Amino acid sequence: MKFTDFSDTIIALSTPAGRGAIALVRLSGKDAILHTQTFFRGKNLLEQKTHTVHFGTIRNLENEILDEVVVTIFKTPNSFTKENVVEISCHGSPFIVKRIIQNFLDNSPVRYAKAGEFTQRAFLNGRFDLAQAEAVADLIAVDSAASHKVAISQLRGGFSSQIKELRQQLLDFVSLIELELDFGEEDVEFAEREKLTQLVKTIQTVIEQLLSSFELGNAIKNGVPTVIAGKPNAGKSTLLNALLNEEKAIVSEIAGTTRDFIEDEISIEGIAFRFIDTAGLRQTDDKVESIGVERARKKMTEASLILYVIDLAELFNQNTNKKEFFEEIKEVEELNINTLFVLNKADFWDKINNNSEFSWFNDWIKNSNTIFTQANNTTDKEDIEKLKYKILEVIQADNFNAGDTLVTNTRHYESLRNANLALDDVLNALEMGFTGDLLSLDLRTALEHLGSITGEVSNDEILGNIFGKFCIGK
Template sequence: MATYLRRVDDTIVALATPQGVGAIAVIRLSGKEAIQMANRVFFGKNLEVQASHTIHFGTIRDGDRIIDEVLVSLFVAPHSFTKENVVEISTHGSSYIVNQVLRLLVRQGARPAEPGEFTQRAFLNGQFDLAQAEAVADLIHSDSETSHQAALHQMRGGFSSDIRELREKLIHFASMIELELDFTEEDVEFASRDDLRLLVEKLLRVVEQLISSFDLGNVIKNGVPTVIAGKPNAGKSTLLNALLNEEKALVSDIAGTTRDSIEDEITLGGVVFRFIDTAGLRETTDTIEAMGVSRTREKMKSASLILYLFDLGDTDLVEINRDLNKLENIGVPFIKVANKLDKGNPQFITILKEAHPDTLFISAGKKENLEELKEKILEQVNLDKFRTGNTVVTNIRHFDSLTRTRESLLDVLGGLDQEVSNDFLAMDIRRSLHYLGEITGEITTDDLLANIFSKFCIGK
């Protein structure tokens, strides 16, 4: 494993709770001298002789001056998050108190921690692998039930276990083929090529499943951008307000009221959907409105889902069919939503149901059939695979490494088909092992670690 450029032999300190005034704040120390440093400014029990996982009441003092009454939690190495000595000081949440304590500990010799440095030390000290370390950040930022479950599964080693199992099976064959290279003149075969083919084909199936799960994983982690699109006055803003249950968007009978997109989020079935109310789609000579229409089309192209909303009292079948053809050309999944059910002509509704039986009929203004719409929206996200406990890939870095692993495994199969020499076969297997190792951290570079841990918050 490559070593990371940050020093790991000193003691670091940082605020572990969010910045700002709150009821309490937690200041975290980690390093060989963490307990001694805390003990020099803590007045209460002698922290250096206390047991791990104990909490002690006392005061933090700068000389004779009392800064605050605190609770100090002790975690003695290796029984801590970082596997180093860790002290967590719970103070009152005043920013003045926090700054005073931090400055005092820095004067004692502690170094201000950099982003993600506590988790980085946990990784370097073998507390968990790199995929689990990344899951810590995902867990902190999870804002829905599904994103929380996915991050927790990964942090507890579910994904890493799958990757390690794949890698260990491949390592065995790699070592046998490498051994054959030492006995080239004897023409011996330690690794059965038929068995290797069966293994690589099995690994490919697993890797393909993990790669295919990324679309769902991306939805779970980042939410579903959902555009509400349609003509002016179709009721898009009214629908957004009804879904959010608040007056987020301005509603008016005047066509073209919405000139730019308005966004907000709701959670359906444990998945975050980011709804985007857009400018009405129509030809216009109004320069500002035309810019809004152009942005609407761009939003539709980048969306994961489109709610095509039309007014039952102001749209004919020809116009609907024309709009649907345009939507199909965009290539983004969409739901047909007929709005203002209370104003629709019964005969036209019957014709529309026959022509487009999958249309959902609602009244956004009266909040009619909105639950059915929510269920239809949630159906667009296939959570069955996630709910059965299968591993779901949520990280773009892991997706990229798995994609490269697949390419390397396909090269192994190609080499077997062409009966290439052991040198080339071993090279392709080593590449597969390399990319799998990148995921869990068996293979790392300083740049990779710097990129990952720089995205963490300070204090974690």
């Protein structure tokens, strides 16, 4: 999708499609007020001040009343898009909305807005930068307290100002280096190489912090898919029910109870976790169960967090041997996904702890990410509360606070990573004592990547990609 002509006036429904008490039709463009006036009976809108509200009717060319409406006008540059904006609040019937919009399209030069075009105009008119425009989309999509906090802070420019500052510092250096180049053959050095090295290193530290915040940022934005896995009968479904505080999954002492996966979402400290209970992992001749086991393995590979449930009763009763146990653990660890080992049926712990045959298990616990639970204890839910905190710790959300800058957007993450790689090249060039022209090339690459985050550097393709994902009317 290519956006080119922004001189015209656009229209779209800005409230959700469907029936409601009120619907809001929005127009933006140089002549938005003029074109509205053509169909509006009430005060002359062209003579009204910005940020004023007017009651009247919208009529078609045959003077037929389409609806009684309230019109709000925002004059350039004091509007969302910085253009003249008119908001028509009409009765929330899809039929009325359609007639009003159709009337504008048929009888005036107004055209239908493209997806995200209001926000794109706001960006192109300098209302905010690209990262902030993306935060508008995030804000509309928020569904948890934490994602709300992050989107608001991004909309207010927290992330953007940090990126712009880094970029400015680099830009100053590039200017100095390029000044040297202007002096051609003369051996001058305006840009102190030592200082540049320091600066690049400092900037890389900041970038690396931002990069490492992505995992959490992404988790907060999209929720954390958390798979509960383990051998049959370990207590996975019991654990799911305890976390949800609801009898969601069937629990029984028969191994192989859960066959398909069962999932539900809860919020822990404002972060959404989607818990997915799966079939117990084992070899089985039962056709349906083996499909379930396959699905469980697939879910594990797609998880952001695995709660791997270990059955202490089985460990004790079956006298599970060390070799078998470590083979099982190794398989989980090889997935390379954040894993918390949940030692369930903690009511059996004393028996294991007092048995020297299990000293290897004790040693393993000390060096692993584990937590004890007694998932079937319905009177005392302390274990489950502790588990929730431990989960936050594992995804490093335990000390997350509202002011933190978090990268939540894949595009930003990619740009930061590319900027960081270009800065590696700068450091290399500095170390090798490369000439200014080569240095400036690598610095420019880094600048370009940083600039693409906030939109100081952008092209139609990037913009089309970003705004095309918005809904029409946003």
